[in-house]
Amino acid sequence: MKADIAVVGSGLAALVATRTLQQAGRNALLIWPGLSSLYFTYATVDVLGYSDLTTTQPVDQPEAGVAKLIEDHPEHPYALAGLDALRSGTALLTEWLRDAGFTWQGSLARNLLLPTAIGTPKPSCLVPASMAAGDLRRTEPIVFCGFHGYEDFVPELAAANLSRSWGGDDQSVRAIRVSLPGFEPGRLFTSIDIARSFEDVAFRREVAGRIRREAAVDGVRIGMPAVLGLTHDMEVYSSFAAEVGHPVFEIPTLPPSVLGLRLFDRLRKHIQESGVEMVWAAPAHAAELSDGQCRRILLKSAGREQPIDARAYVLALEDTVDGALRAGVHEVIDPFFHQALAHHAVPTDRTDESLFKPQPFASVGYRVSNRLQPIGDDGRPLAGNVFVAGGAIAGYDPVGSKSRGGLAIATGYRAAREAMAA
Amino acid sequence: MPDSSTGVVVIGGGSTGAGVLRDLSLRGIDAILVEKGDLASGTTGRSHGLLHSGGRYCVNDLAAAIECVEEGRILRRIARTTIEDTGGYFVSVSAEDEAWEPRFVEGCGKAGITCERIPVEEARRREPALSKQVRTVFWLPEDGHLDPFYLVMGNVESARRRGAQVRTYTEVAGFLKQGNQVSGIRTRDTITGEESTIACSAVINATGAWAGFVARLLDVEVKVVPVKGVMVVLSHRVAHAAINRCHKPGDGDIIVPALSVAILGTTAVKVPHPEVLPIEWDEVRHMIEEGSLMVDGVSTARAMRAYAGVRPLYDLGAEAEGREMSRNFAVIDHEQRDGIAGFTSIVGGKVTTYRLMAERVTDLVARRLGVTTPCTTADVPLNDRDDELDQLRHRPAQLGVPKPHGDELALQPLVCECELVRPQDVAPWFADPAVRTLEDIRRRTRTGMGPCQAAICAYRLAGRLVTDRHQDGPAATRAMADLLETRWRGVRPVFWGSQLRQAQVTAGVHLELFNLDRQLMSQGPLPDPPPQAREGDIPVEVASQR
Numbered sequence: 001m002k003a004d005i006a007v008v009g010s011g012l013a014a015l016v017a018t019r020t021l022q023q024a025g026r027n028a029l030l031i032w033p034g035l036s037s038l039y040f041t042y043a044t045v046d047v048l049g050y051s052d053l054t055t056t057q058p059v060d061q062p063e064a065g066v067a068k069l070i071e072d073h074p075e076h077p078y079a080l081a082g083l084d085a086l087r088s089g090t091a092l093l094t095e096w097l098r099d100a101g102f103t104w105q106g107s108l109a110r111n112l113l114l115p116t117a118i119g120t121p122k123p124s125c126l127v128p129a130s131m132a133a134g135d136l137r138r139t140e141p142i143v144f145c146g147f148h149g150y151e152d153f154v155p156e157l158a159a160a161n162l163s164r165s166w167g168g169d170d171q172s173v174r175a176i177r178v179s180l181p182g183f184e185p186g187r188l189f190t191s192i193d194i195a196r197s198f199e200d201v202a203f204r205r206e207v208a209g210r211i212r213r214e215a216a217v218d219g220v221r222i223g224m225p226a227v228l229g230l231t232h233d234m235e236v237y238s239s240f241a242a243e244v245g246h247p248v249f250e251i252p253t254l255p256p257s258v259l260g261l262r263l264f265d266r267l268r269k270h271i272q273e274s275g276v277e278m279v280w281a282a283p284a285h286a287a288e289l290s291d292g293q294c295r296r297i298l299l300k301s302a303g304r305e306q307p308i309d310a311r312a313y314v315l316a317l318e319d320t321v322d323g324a325l326r327a328g329v330h331e332v333i334d335p336f337f338h339q340a341l342a343h344h345a346v347p348t349d350r351t352d353e354s355l356f357k358p359q360p361f362a363s364v365g366y367r368v369s370n371r372l373q374p375i376g377d378d379g380r381p382l383a384g385n386v387f388v389a390g391g392a393i394a395g396y397d398p399v400g401s402k403s404r405g406g407l408a409i410a411t412g413y414r415a416a417r418e419a420m421a422a
Numbered sequence: 423m424p425d426s427s428t429g430v431v432v433i434g435g436g437s438t439g440a441g442v443l444r445d446l447s448l449r450g451i452d453a454i455l456v457e458k459g460d461l462a463s464g465t466t467g468r469s470h471g472l473l474h475s476g477g478r479y480c481v482n483d484l485a486a487a488i489e490c491v492e493e494g495r496i497l498r499r500i501a502r503t504t505i506e507d508t509g510g511y512f513v514s515v516s517a518e519d520e521a522w523e524p525r526f527v528e529g530c531g532k533a534g535i536t537c538e539r540i541p542v543e544e545a546r547r548r549e550p551a552l553s554k555q556v557r558t559v560f561w562l563p564e565d566g567h568l569d570p571f572y573l574v575m576g577n578v579e580s581a582r583r584r585g586a587q588v589r590t591y592t593e594v595a596g597f598l599k600q601g602n603q604v605s606g607i608r609t610r611d612t613i614t615g616e617e618s619t620i621a622c623s624a625v626i627n628a629t630g631a632w633a634g635f636v637a638r639l640l641d642v643e644v645k646v647v648p649v650k651g652v653m654v655v656l657s658h659r660v661a662h663a664a665i666n667r668c669h670k671p672g673d674g675d676i677i678v679p680a681l682s683v684a685i686l687g688t689t690a691v692k693v694p695h696p697e698v699l700p701i702e703w704d705e706v707r708h709m710i711e712e713g714s715l716m717v718d719g720v721s722t723a724r725a726m727r728a729y730a731g732v733r734p735l736y737d738l739g740a741e742a743e744g745r746e747m748s749r750n751f752a753v754i755d756h757e758q759r760d761g762i763a764g765f766t767s768i769v770g771g772k773v774t775t776y777r778l779m780a781e782r783v784t785d786l787v788a789r790r791l792g793v794t795t796p797c798t799t800a801d802v803p804l805n806d807r808d809d810e811l812d813q814l815r816h817r818p819a820q821l822g823v824p825k826p827h828g829d830e831l832a833l834q835p836l837v838c839e840c841e842l843v844r845p846q847d848v849a850p851w852f853a854d855p856a857v858r859t860l861e862d863i864r865r866r867t868r869t870g871m872g873p874c875q876a877a878i879c880a881y882r883l884a885g886r887l888v889t890d891r892h893q894d895g896p897a898a899t900r901a902m903a904d905l906l907e908t909r910w911r912g913v914r915p916v917f918w919g920s921q922l923r924q925a926q927v928t929a930g931v932h933l934e935l936f937n938l939d940r941q942l943m944s945q946g947p948l949p950d951p952p953p954q955a956r957e958g959d960i961p962v963e964v965a966s967q968r
Contacts, residue, residue: 041927041930041931041934041935042930043935046934049937050940054943056940056943056944116935116936116937117881117935117936118881118884118895118899118902118936118937118938118941119895119941120936120937120938120940120941120944121937121940122936122937122940149835151835151837151845151881151882151885152881152882154881154882154884154885154888154889156885156888156889157881157884157885157888157895157898157899159895160888160893160894160895160898161895161896161899161941162895163895164894164895164896165944186834186835187834187835188834188835188836189835252935254878254881254882254931255878255927255931257935327918327919327921327922328918328919329707329918346703347703347914347915347916347917347918348703348914348915348917350917350918350922351910351913351914351917351925353911353914354907354910355906355907355910355925355928355929355932356903356907356932356933356938356939356942357939359925359929361917361922361925362926362929399929399930399933399934400933400939402934402937404934
């Protein structure tokens with residue numbers, strides 16, 4: 001296959017890069033190496049939640065926070081991508097979400113502070129409007145509502161933690177449960193099964209009535225597991241919230257994350273509908289180089305090798321999550337240039353003693369130039385027309401600072417702009 | 423006045439202590455078991471789970487081999503549901519192994535072990551994963567898998583039904599004495615620090631590798647040599663049967679299919695303290711290499727975690743070290759040997775012979791107490807009453823796995839999808855005061871033992887701490903974090919391949935979706951990795967044991 005610019009990846013960075021190319025009128029080919037963990041764990045777009053790894057004080061203004069981070073850490077991928085890329089990429093994504101039929105809230109000016117499924121406040125920048133009423137800067141008491149026989153959201157745990165860090169008195173946070181019509185106890189059901197049922201008008205009317213009766217008081221808001229419909233539009237949420245009669249907000253659950261499914265299914269389909277060609281393939285496994293340029297990448301798809309010839313390439317891989325980077329016992333190998341991105345004498349060196357601290361393996365990736373080109377040991381680009389975005393950039397781990405989404409946006413946007421100029 | 427009293431105190435909640443508690447209860451002797459951690463959290467729970475036919479010991483340790491033969495047959499009667507009859511192959515992969523074969527065949531004959539040489543082609547037909555290097559194959563139908571957790575729980579629950587008590591997370595702080603007669607123990611709760619006393623007529627020290635520390639509280643010496651063994655867990659059963667190398671027992675020469683996984687074992691390294699059990703990369707690597715000689719797919723299977731246990735080898739004074747030492751056991755009558763009445767130690771041995779060890783020590787103690795009721799543990803099954811443990815083996819069938827055509831799906835809800843654990847499997851344990859941590863739930867139900875290593879079920883279990891045990895949010899959250907951290911420790915030594923992707927999902931759920939790291943920070947300093955003694959911390963009296 002031939003393409004103007006090929007984007008490889010299955011996450012937000014790949015989508016933002018592809019959309020950037022499309023909006024600029026370029027012919028982009030999106031190579032999607034399969035479902036990534038985004039489907040399991042994505043819910044919101046976090047730009048910068050915490051300014052460092054030791055603080056519990058959330059960042060209030062993400063754009064200002066990133067500007068400060070760039071000033072303090074000129075090697076950080078945010079610095080390489082630039083604040084403008086974050087701004088432009090965020091504007092592009094926000095507009096795209098609207099065009100694709102989403103209703104989202106938030107801006108780079110201010111983070112929302114939303115309770116998680118364990119009842120911990122968490123700062124997020126862009127969120128589905130169905131989550132926004134959970135903002136902890138609002139003052140209405142919160143009633144967490146779960147379902148009998150459903151353990152992927154435990155309202156009692158969320159309430160037990162949030163009541164310690166938020167709210168004035170014992171009445172500020174409560175937990176209730178209702179039973180779901182048709183979901184017999186003793187039968188297996190998942191978030192997706194429930195979300196599908198919420199698409200039914202009679203079902204959600206019945207559940208809304210049960211919640212209204214159980215919540216019993218006025219002036220509260222209801223925090224629910226994110227199962228209010230399978231699709232991206234707000235119809236299920238809006239009509240359900242109206243029936244409940246209280247503000248309602250969704251909270252991401254244990255996987256599968258319905259919020260992640262809604263986001264990525266819709267964006268992927270929308271970009272295909274708007275004319276971008278997409279290839280589902282196993283991760284690329286080789287690149288052909290000449291004269292300092294990448295001429296071709298080889299994909300494995302449907303049992304055969306498929307060559308892709310493009311003028312430029314954006315590698316928007318999600319770390320090792322989508323299987324793109326391969327971790328052997330000692331070395332992490334990249335699929336294009338077959339270089340060892342990291343060498344670990346013993347596998348234990350890839351990790352920290354604590355699961356809750358930054359993991360060395362998470363920051364393994366391509367070292368990049370200030371134009372996001374992958375560079376070799378000599379500091380020179382491996383190929384002048386290849387640009388890296390997202391988790392595949394070395395040297396940072398977005399987990400602790402809650403910045404995965406913003407980094408995907410900024411680097412995806414910047415890599416696409418560079419690919420256009422190449 | 424002591425806080426409570428009983429007939430016999432059993433110290434140690436491994437297979438031996440659990441077996442002793444059951445034996446006492448069957449003889450009608452009132453007993454309390456105290457364990458400083460959880461049941462099966464020491465040597466027993468960290469064994470590889472091979473139910474020995476005796477083949478492994480038949481050349482070097484004939485007495486131990488004969489015990490294995492007899493006890494294996496007894497366990498198949500009394501502990502049916504804790505055993506899977508996988509059978510075992512002993513395979514030769516080198517000329518050196520072949521030279522060992524005549525001695526092996528002779529040893530099997532002497533010990534009375536059923537052993538049949540089968541043609542390699544036939545063996546490959548039955549066990550296609552056997553590697554190309556395999557030259558000779560012996561079939562030992564009495565090798566099997568013995569689940570160490572169910573074994574201990576089965577013994578303990580059987581004893582509890584007869585009135586015995588169990589106190590977990592309770593260590594012995596000292597002894598009560600009247601003259602030279604032990605009259606009770608002082609205990610300390612290892613979580614709350616609370617102290618208590620139990621009056622009794624006799625104490626049985628069944629603490630295995632820790633026996634020397636307990637004996638020292640009475641100023642007597644019990645020499646136990648702690649020998650570490652490292653195991654690697656593969657995420658699926660790479661073979662149908664247990665595979666042993668037909669040679670002088672060495673490193674990495676056992677592969678045991680154990681429920682949903684396969685366990686590669688093991689190494690033998692003398693350690694200074696039973697809790698200093700580092701997992702060295704060379705050990706892990708060596709075991710995978712050695713395992714690959716016997717079975718294809720060992721090196722490409724997903725290694726899911728590694729763990730280390732400690733053998734409690736009893737020093738009979740011989741020159742032998744580590745594997746050369748006998749796997750036999752000894753009852754130490756401290757009244758006769760040291761002039762301390764009412765105190766007896768049981769040391770050495772292994773899980774397969776736990777029942778016999780219990781019988782021997784209980785015989786002695788019962789006799790001293792004037793109890794003449796004979797031992798019946800070889801005849802009365804563990805699950806002699808209606809008991810959920812009986813059904814553990816049949817879980818997939820109970821879950822109503824859908825048939826390809828016809829039947830409507832009737833899947834039941836699961837707390838742990840990896841190990842097919844249902845809410846009704848975990849719920850009763852939340853009501854058991856002996857269960858103090860989520861790891862204890864894991865040991866009793868297998869929750870969190872699968873490929874995701876508790877990434878999903880930890881949240882559901884934490885929820886139950888709030889709903890079923892009325893714990894506060896921070897306590898439940900810390901318990902969830904502790905479970906994840908303990909699982910993480912075992913993941914780290916085998917961190918390659920898809921393990922990285924798995925860890926990214928775990929981080930995505932707990933740190934990004936849940937913001938667990940900030941929750942923990944707001945509750946106080948990040949938890950230290952669960953306590954593990956290090957070489958520098960060894961108490962003086964331990965150091966002298968080296």
